[in-house]
Amino acid sequence: MSRYTVTVKTDEETDENAVIGYDPPLRTFFLQAFPDEKTDEYALWFGTLLEQHPSLESIIESARRFGYEIEGLSQNAIVAMTKEAGTPTPPSLGERLGLVR
Numbered sequence: 001m002s003r004y005t006v007t008v009k010t011d012e013e014t015d016e017n018a019v020i021g022y023d024p025p026l027r028t029f030f031l032q033a034f035p036d037e038k039t040d041e042y043a044l045w046f047g048t049l050l051e052q053h054p055s056l057e058s059i060i061e062s063a064r065r066f067g068y069e070i071e072g073l074s075q076n077a078i079v080a081m082t083k084e085a086g087t088p089t090p091p092s093l094g095e096r097l098g099l100v101r
Contacts, residue, residue, distance in 0.1 A: 007070070019033075026050050031044065031047060
């Protein structure tokens with residue numbers, strides 16, 4: 001699983017420690033930002049479902065639809081995540097048992 005620190009902004013707030021990455025078992029890109037100080041739950045957490053965001057472009061577009069902009073994503077991170085997403089991942093045990101869909 002890859003994890004890269006980025007900045008996520010809205011018109012009202014900024015999270016300079018947001019995280020974007022790729023989760024091979026779920027075969028999805030994910031984005032986490034704006035953690036609650038008391039619970040550590042994220043106000044923004046995309047990519048929690050199987051194959052929810054199969055491309056980097058799809059997660060960036062989803063973030064924009066909800067008013068979030070991602071900044072600070074380096075070319076090296078883009079290449080590394082894209083390469084990781086292109087590596088075939090076999091179905092997990094949960095998928096094979098029908099527990100994850």
